Amino acid sequence: MIQFRVNGEDTRVDVDPSTPLLWVIRENLALTGTKFGCGIAQCGACTVHLNGSAIRSCVTPVAAIEGSEVTTIEGLAATAGADLHPLQQAWIDEQVPQCGYCQSGQLMSAAALLSQNPNPDDEAIDAAMSGNVCRCGMYPRIRAAIKNTAANNPVEVFDPAMDVMEDASNG
């Protein structure tokens, strides 16, 4: 029996201690917001917080988290004491997700980044976020959403790098 806390609740599971935390979260605890992407810590889809730091749950044996505090995407908003974490709101404002499969992991990595560096520059964003693959390629929007959430930055709605022209000459 392994004991830890998930999203603020005491949890006990009876599984093979070598089982990766990812499968315990998804199958034993039925928290399916955390995703399986690669199984070898290469894509970040499975990112959760372990005592506040971002980890890849697909390669973390559940035995290693005995007594620890785990936060999943389902518990992210509560860490901000709100219905939505500011990053989740920024993700909506910037219309970040496409397929959305990687976004739980992206948000958990971004939240861990901001908790340690409230105003990251591009380099810091690259360093913290390059472990998370987005196959839909929404990196420019993820970057914008993080910057807009960071301290002292106004929130802009939608992507500023867009421009619509009416072309009467061909109509």
Place this chain on the structure above:
Amino acid sequence: MGKWTRRAFITTGVLAGGALAVGVAIRPGHRALKVAGQVTDGDEALINMWVKIDPSNRVTLIAPHSEMGQGAQTALTQMLAEEIDAAWDDVAYMEAPATDDYANWALGKGYILGPADVPQALIPTINGAFLQVAKGMKLQITGGSLSVRTTGVYGVRVAGAAAREVLLTAASEAWGVPVGELSAADTHLIHEASGKRAPFAQFAQAAAQYTPPAKPTLKRTEDFKVIGTDRPRFDIPSKVDGTAQFGIDAQVDGMKYAAILAAPVFGAQVASADESTAAAMAGVHKIVNLGDAIAVVADGYWQASQALKALDVQWTSTENDKRSSEDLFTQFDNDIAAAASSGDSKADVEAGEVEREFANAVATVEATYRVPYLAHACMEPMNATARVTADSCEVWIGTQNPLGFRYEVAEALGLDVEQVQINQHYMGGGFGRRSNSDSAVQAARIAREAGVPVKLIWSREEDIRHDHYRPAVASRFRAALDEQGNIVAWDNVYHEKHEPVGAPVIPYAVTAQKIHHTDSPTHVPFGPWRSVDHSQHGFFTEAFFDEVAVAAGKDPYTLRMSMLGDKPRHQNVLRTAAEKAGWGDELPRNRGRGIALQESFGSIVAQVVDVSIDEGKLKVERVVVAVDPGFAVSPNGLTAQMESGINYGLTAALYGDITIENGAVKQSNFHDYPMVRMNESPVIETHIINSGEAWGGAGEPGTPAIAPALVSAVFDATGIRVRELPLSKQDFSDWG
């Protein structure tokens, strides 16, 4: 009817159907009454096949398109809200069930009818015929960048306008006033003279009894209030809090989990399997031999995957056991050479006196371009959950073709189609991959053998090694130049012809052209991959054009412009991209700029790429993209698709390389099949041109131009001409 044939149907259909006049009926006869039970609950009124209204005045679009992040469900709902005059807060989207009634007849219509108008009296008959075709092909596909420009244009707008008209008729009857005195706005019907105002819902049941008009009046572009504006996507809130339900998230009572290993060499079978160790492992429930694959069913996925590794499987030998990528490319080169010398090839384009032009040419440019196989690598690995009884099968999955999957699962299990149900989920990436039913069929077969519901999850390794790949292709070119450096002849032979059929055709005015193809089959499975044949030919033709321009001593941009005299839309797109990017400006040392143009799926796209090379490392700094989709229904959605299409194509151009070794795919996961990541993603600037021409697609047109613009930028920076992707094979260590 094979899946690939269905894909042919939709991709070619676009070209044929692009200019079809909008005035079409929403359905033959009054089928709405028949399907009401499939799509309505309680007091909801089904106004026509595509539109229902509930007592709270919620207006729901019912359409056969699934969501993989492309945003089509929201864009289609915008089209309904516009035509029916509903307030945005009152509209919703419902994905049509996987039934023949919701087969995608709009695709069939666009394909068969082509650019022709139809006499009013024939419309019900013709629409009936389209539905039969779509049913026959089990068409319920989300793909081909088609949702908005076929279903939206031919279906949703017409259905919305028709629903509006029957609502007006019902109100006119109830209030005893002429219909001409009524108007609709904000989900309400209004009689201004008397001050009467009532919600749609009040007349919905009555309106549902009328046969909708075949040719309702559509809104004019200049009157649009919802189409052409940005509305927040319906699916996004659930994708930021973990509640979005992808196929892999399905929960079925009593289900167990399966891990699977398919024969590494395509076409091999299980020869023998020593199950003794695996069968004794904790949690293992059943080991299932599917012939070409073997699966372990266990209480949890981790247990299943560990037990799978403990299986000792021997595979049958095949004639391809020693085949490698080198062998395949040698075969391609030989088949192309044979086709070129024998003339035994099929023509895409044949115009002018090609051989005479080459004989008289001042200079000839020759090159062969090559691209490798590519996996789709959707973030959500292939999976499916199935529950099977003696006379039923239920499948939970995210699919680009629910109706097709339903038929294929039924066929695999020997069930009637009516005994199979598909429960559609969000897709964690599609890109063409989720039009193939392999994991659904496997899950159903495993669940039947196991006797319990089973969630089958492919490992990433299975996902990379058992894709239906973007084909590896070689393409051989010759171009003839005259004394002024004009391109006077264009000769191109390639292999692996799929769709769209026009992909290798160049837009430039070259009088003498010969574009031919031949066959060179391999044992590697192939399938549609974002932008399909444009993903190869966009690179081949545009990169070669750049090479020819340089050989002719001309600027690649101005040469293109000079050869597009009869294509003002193409010129405008190209000019916009060039001007916004500062084409012609001086660049610092070790910087380069390249340009490319590609029309695909009804939209015209030009891209200008800036690269830098610093200490031997290539970086893509910026992409400026101009796109003319005719009209952008959702400008921010189109912009997102450009950004996504570019980064998808950039991953392919920089890194994408599936190679064959000993008959099998060598790569296995993101460490050896890398993706563009945050630190490599360029700044992307999108410029949309609403030309007012026929509406084009969004999901795929962003992809083809990035690779040729990128290699042109690399040439500009270094003088290195890259003719084989990916660029990661190129050594830049002497640069920067």
